Amino acid sequence: MKTMRSLAVAAATILLASAPAVAAAAPPPAIPQVAPATPGELLECESLIGFSYDSTRITSATFVPAGTPAGAPDHCRVTGQTNERVGEDGRSYAIGWEMRLPSDWAGRYLYQGNGGIDGAVAPALGNFTGGQERSGLAQGFAIISSDAGHTGAQNGSFGYDGQARLDFGYNTAVTLTPLANALIAEAYGRGPDTSYFAGGSNGGRHTMVAATRLADEYDGFLPVAPGFNLPQAAVAQIAEAQLWNTVATVPGNLNTAITPAERAVVAQGILERCDGLDRLRDGLVQDGERCAKVFDLDRDVPTCEGERDGTCLTAAQKDVLAQVYAGVTTSTGEQIYASFPVDAGITNGDWATWNLFISVALDPLAVGTVFMPYPDPSIMASPLTADIDALEAGIYEAGLSGQSAMEFMTPLGDDTDYDTLRDTGAKMIVIHGASDAVFSADDTARWFEAVDKAYRNKAEDFIRYFPVPGMAHVSGGAATDKVDALGALVDWVEHGIAPDRLIAQARGDNAEAMAAGLAPGAERPLCVYPLVARYTGGDPNSADSFACKPSSGGPNL
Structure with a gap:
């Protein structure tokens, strides 16, 4: 679906380029709404051990029954190594990955960006925050996860290899995206209808980088607490x-x-x-x-x-x-x-x-x-x-x-060029906690303001930023940090429902939220930036008691 829409945009761009000059630039070509994903069923799991792809070795293909881990449906777990090589430092490298393919597939694919400095293949479950209610796998997504080209044992040394640096920065996603699409086609007999990229922290950085380098391959991007200026x-x-x-x-x-x-x-x-x-x-x-x-x-x-x-x-x-x-x-x-x-x-x-x-x-x-x-x-x-x-x-x-x-770790260019994302109809929802102590929500606000200025105050047509008051890094803190941002992104991409606000809840297992006096399940609206939530009366535990309004600003009191 994404590739077809990209070709349509390219064709329209060529036609516009060949048209006679006019006084004002023509608007970008209209992009039809992405068709909702349609379900599919997994073919034979064990046969995927024979999946063949360039520079890739499949190491396992195992059926995993429902409940392993808790909440996961029946699925096939495929693991592999791609681009195995000996680095310039004499060490062995490869991009290690796993893909989880649910038996009852929702027709959607998700690239899961992982946190830290990678080095481990995190379970491809589609979890991005501590406040996420249901994993992406439980929602029927086919999901890939990787170690970004190095092992945990190499976390203190992979920087001695130039290619390993590039794999960590951006090249792993570039390499695995077509592989994931090919494996999905092998597993279900067709490719995904819609494709998503999401992650928190460094995974949020991976997502922001992909939104500039792979915007024509994905329909939706969900960076959480993104460290897009990590260096x-x-x-x-x-x-x-x-x-x-x-x-x-x-x-x-x-x-x-x-x-x-x-x-x-x-x-x-x-x-x-x-x-x-x-x-x-x-x-x-x-x-x-x-x-x-x-x-x-x-x-x-x-x-x-x-x-x-x-x-x-x-x-x-x-x-x-x-x-x-x-x-x-x-x-x-x-x-x-x-x-x-x-x-x-x-x-x-x-x-x-x-x-x-x-x-x-x-x-x-x-x-x-x-x-x-x-x-x-x-x-x-x-x-x-x-x-x-x-x-x-x-x-x-x-x-x-x-x-x-600052080149291989960050979004491509000056971090305000999202023409491809816009022109192909893709959408992005950004989530960032105000209490994040390492990646600043101020930097994310600065970034969004710059993008919005570059697109003449129309960036909200394809990017929306939702700060989370009180939330620490990725999740936690005195905050309502339980929010279905992935569901909101799917609704925007596939049904055209642009989110003006997200309803967030306080988790009963978030000790800092409880210590602050929030009741378990207490709701607050997360307002699209730069609006802020203001109490208008009624039950303080209901999001309906708040309205999203401009900041009151004002001089020092």
Whole structure:
């Protein structure tokens, strides 16, 4: 279906190019609505062990009965290795993958982008957030998942091979997309009617990259908490760690830089100033734009007059936190990544993990082995003394792979060109938590605003961004983080129902949401950016009691 529509667009473009010149540019060709997917049945599972594809070795084809894992239907699990080779570093590499093909197929295909720095073939179940109610597999999708071209044992070394860098950045999806379509055709006797690409965190980055490199192959894209500027974010994390170390009572132990009690003091100040901006005090900051204007760190958080005792922040701690919120910079004042929303989610354990642990444990690994032009072990050995200016410059320099990290890890071009996605009728829904401590929702908002400007305020015709107040990285936090975004994307792609808002619920197993006072199942609307939810009266646990309105903005109070 996608390929046929792409050909139609190409033909229309040729006709337009050959027409006589006119005073104004002609609008893009109209694209018919994608036909809904139709069900199909799996042929013989075990026969897929004989599936043949270029540079691919099938390692297993096994029938898996319903309930393995819990909630999964009967399906066939096929595993394989593609592009097996010996790298320039002398190590063996391949793109490892698995594909799960349900016996009762919905006619849909899903590429599952995985998180972290990959290195493992996550079960191809179609799960992207902790708040997802039903997996993609349970909904009848045929799903592929991969290790992005390296194993877990190679996570500390694959950056020494140029091709492995490219596979991690974008080439795995480029390689596996036609393979997945061929395997589906072999399994069901026909190809998919509709194709989707989704993932969270680094998987969200994979999705954003695919939306620029593979837009003519997919009908829908669902990036969650997308780290689409991951090299910038990783360098920024190291820079933040160095700042936090300046206020650590035990140098090198960032947990002593700002304690849980001190973070709670900050959150309390934010909530007192911002919680009621949506006309309901419920432990959530719905209007983040106005909160950034009315919250004052110096005024609203007590400053210690003596020793730190957990009830205040020192002036030095406030200075560090202010730099983190504003976006850390190089020595010349150039912003490395992005600002972060002022949000009460600073109390989340997730916030501490990213800022005070991963920033010195995993980010230096990625920066030192994958994102620098050539691997530099000293960054991993001493991240708290690394030269931030050199790291920031390094992610823009081509090296081992022939491309810089900001080329092979990010969306193609200037990240605002979505002509192919638009012209083929594809759609994208972006989900991002305001309390995400590693990939900033501010960066996603900046990106959407740039895209919207590039398309003359018409980007919502094919891309919609839904921030999630209080949600941590991918899921969790004091938030209503249970939402059927995949279902909303299918409705938009196949039925033309563009989502103006998504209904999200608080999960009873989300301890941080319960601690904030949200009732299990409490609803909030996730509003399409830049609108925010405002309480209009009635049951505070019902989404019907909220309306999506423009931010109230306003000067400092």
